[in-house]
Structure formats: structure tokens, C-alpha cells
Amino acid sequence: MPGGPTAPRTGKDLELQVQQVAESLDLIVKSQVRVGRRIYGPMRKIDLVVWKNPEKRLGIECKYQKDPGTAEEKIPTLIQDIDAWPIDGLVVFSGNGFSDHMKAFLLSSGKAVQLEDLETWLRLYFGLDLNDD
Numbered sequence: 001m002p003g004g005p006t007a008p009r010t011g012k013d014l015e016l017q018v019q020q021v022a023e024s025l026d027l028i029v030k031s032q033v034r035v036g037r038r039i040y041g042p043m044r045k046i047d048l049v050v051w052k053n054p055e056k057r058l059g060i061e062c063k064y065q066k067d068p069g070t071a072e073e074k075i076p077t078l079i080q081d082i083d084a085w086p087i088d089g090l091v092v093f094s095g096n097g098f099s100d101h102m103k104a105f106l107l108s109s110g111k112a113v114q115l116e117d118l119e120t121w122l123r124l125y126f127g128l129d130l131n132d133d
Helices: 011-024 070-082 100-108 115-125
Strands: 028-037 043-053 056-064 088-094 112-114
Touching: 011 028, 011 043, 011 056, 011 088, 011 115, 056 070, 070 088, 070 100, 088 100, 088 115, 100 112, 112 115
Parallel strands: 056 088, 088 112
Antiparallel strands: 028 043, 043 056
């Protein structure tokens, strides 16, 4: 994405960058949207909900991992959790801490995209013009 954001340094940075990409496409963005409860009772929240018109909304979870660790163990559950949302969902991920296996799992799920591919993904999803860069 030419002129795009620099690499995020935290999960919050990633969330803000995803929001900026969406807003640069004139999409509406709302953060921390409550959407029911998880199986054991805690409130379920979606990091960002994005839309162009009310009939087509997209929930986005932002996952950043700087260093290798156990955070990626939660990813398969997150992919399943997205199926329980009342709207389509996507995981946007960034950071060098994700293993190659986890990156492959995320990308093969059809429910995840790396930050640098987000703009094109959103353009396709919402039927916006594609850049010919």
C-alpha cells in the first residue's frame, strides 16, 4: 500500500492503522462493539465494525504479535468465534512473532489478511474501485 502506515508496534497501533485504512476508503468505523457473550459468559466485543451501507457490515479483529509466544494459540478459537458473529468477520494480523505455520493457517482460513493487504481486501469486499498501482 503506497504511502501506507508504518509497521505497528503494539496491538493498539494495529487497530488504529486498520481504522485509518478503512476511513481512507470513506468507510464508517466503530470500535469495541459489544456482540453478546462467549460460551463461558464474558462479553464478546469486536475490535472494529466497518461499513459503507447498513446492509453490509464487517467485523475486524486486530492481532499483533511482536515476538514468538503463546498469543497465537488463541487464534484458532478466534476464527471459530467469528462464526458466531451476526456479521461477516476478518482477522487483520501483523508482527514478526507469528510462526510461519500460524500465518499459513490464518491465510488459508479465508478469514484473515495481513495489514499490508487490507486495503485491497476492503476494496473487493465493499465493491470499491481497485487501485491500479
